[in-house]
Amino acid sequence: MNFIDLKAQYEHLKVRIDQRIAKVLEHGQYIMGPEVQELEERLSDYVGAKHCISCANGTDALQLALMALGVKHDDAVIVPSFTFFASAEAVAAVGAEPVFVDIEPDTYNLSPSSLIAAIEAYRKQGRKNLKAVMSVDLFGQCANYPEIEKICAEFDLLLIEDAAQGFGGSINGNKACSFGDIATTSFFPAKPLGCYGDGGAVFTDNDEYAELLRSFRVHGKGTDKYDNIRIGMNSRLDTIQAAILLEKLAVFPQELNARQEAATWYQSNIHGNYKLPALAEGRQSSWAQYTLRVTGQVERDVCLAALKDRGIPSAVYYPVPVHSSGAFLGADVYTDLHQSEKASVSVFSVPMHPYLSEADQEKIAGALNSL
Numbered sequence: 001m002n003f004i005d006l007k008a009q010y011e012h013l014k015v016r017i018d019q020r021i022a023k024v025l026e027h028g029q030y031i032m033g034p035e036v037q038e039l040e041e042r043l044s045d046y047v048g049a050k051h052c053i054s055c056a057n058g059t060d061a062l063q064l065a066l067m068a069l070g071v072k073h074d075d076a077v078i079v080p081s082f083t084f085f086a087s088a089e090a091v092a093a094v095g096a097e098p099v100f101v102d103i104e105p106d107t108y109n110l111s112p113s114s115l116i117a118a119i120e121a122y123r124k125q126g127r128k129n130l131k132a133v134m135s136v137d138l139f140g141q142c143a144n145y146p147e148i149e150k151i152c153a154e155f156d157l158l159l160i161e162d163a164a165q166g167f168g169g170s171i172n173g174n175k176a177c178s179f180g181d182i183a184t185t186s187f188f189p190a191k192p193l194g195c196y197g198d199g200g201a202v203f204t205d206n207d208e209y210a211e212l213l214r215s216f217r218v219h220g221k222g223t224d225k226y227d228n229i230r231i232g233m234n235s236r237l238d239t240i241q242a243a244i245l246l247e248k249l250a251v252f253p254q255e256l257n258a259r260q261e262a263a264t265w266y267q268s269n270i271h272g273n274y275k276l277p278a279l280a281e282g283r284q285s286s287w288a289q290y291t292l293r294v295t296g297q298v299e300r301d302v303c304l305a306a307l308k309d310r311g312i313p314s315a316v317y318y319p320v321p322v323h324s325s326g327a328f329l330g331a332d333v334y335t336d337l338h339q340s341e342k343a344s345v346s347v348f349s350v351p352m353h354p355y356l357s358e359a360d361q362e363k364i365a366g367a368l369n370s371l
């Protein structure tokens with residue numbers, strides 16, 4: 001059994017993907033070939049954002065977003081502590097200070113009340129200019145944007161949506177990657193929409209940000225790539241990855257339905273002392289992960305061992321809240337982060353992908369229900 005079965009997906013899409021790759025090999029435009037623009041158009045239509053700027057990975061997408069918003073050394077950016085390291089890393093990479101906030105215990109997403117507490121504390125005691133919030137759509141569920149957008153407007157903060165895991169999710173029909181001033185995603189192979197290597201994209205409705213993003217991703221280009229008018233990066237999406245993504249995007253709605261079916265099956269067939277994933281009102285998740293929670297580390301170790309004994313893969317996202325990671329040890333903390341700390345010792349994820357068989361799901365639920 002695989003945690004995420006990319007091979008089963010490839011077998012399903014083999015003919016279409018092979019043909020698309022062969023087309024790229026024939027025309028030979030490996031950098032910024034026609035598939036890149038075609039994908040950007042399809043992605044912005046899908047998301048409902050005016051601009052899509054593809055790039056080399058989801059971490060670069062965050063860094064490009066921060067650069068386009070003008071976040072620099074003397075700025076600070078709020079980030080949830082319970083996320084993948086890259087969210088905070090991108091803030092530090094542009095020289096700004098990540099200010100950690102806590103999560104909601106049910107959705108694992110940024111807590112609006114913790115956000116207000118951190119803003120007020122940082123504006124009293126912090127050393128830098130608090131400029132933006134980076135909110136993360138963890139495990140496939142959009143964060144509470146109706147509330148977060150209101151808070152950002154009230155406190156005059158820019159908003160970035162890190163939808164690396166959220167692509168495909170929505171709130172009342174508004175799709176992930178359409179929230180905030182700029183949104184980003186990742187096409188890492190294990191993500192809901194993944195390519196066969198690294199890839200990412202940035203979305204915005206703002207023409208000025210879009211122009212800056214297109215410049216930053218190609219060495220700060222002006223009218224052409226040898227007219228370098230600002231310091232940028234080299235962060236383009238490979239044409240071959242765009243070709244693969246075009247075929248995967250074509251079946252993405254069906255795959256999302258299959259993920260939803262697998263999640264619904266888990267919800268009604270896993271019993272016992274497990275806290276199952278909770279969706280807030282109006283949310284559709286892309287089920288990037290199916291994450292369960294037990295009371296603590298000892299209980300989690302028992303579950304992980306039982307799954308391993310039966311040959312069932314599992315994973316812990318994330319065993320260390322980012323504010324406790326080696327890179328940020330000693331960083332100033334402005335609000336209570338105990339929900340992030342509690343989640344990191346009590347959550348674990350079980351296999352979730354669109355090709356998961358009912359037999360495998362029965363095996364997984366059987367193992368968990370026997371404890």
Ligand SMILES: Cc1ncc(COP(=O)(O)O)c(C=O)c1O
Nearest residue numbers: 057058059084086087164186188
């Ligand atoms: C929440 C979050 N942000 C950012 C990233 C970074 O994406 P990438 O691995 O494509 O750089 C990831 C990837 O795991 C992620 O989960």
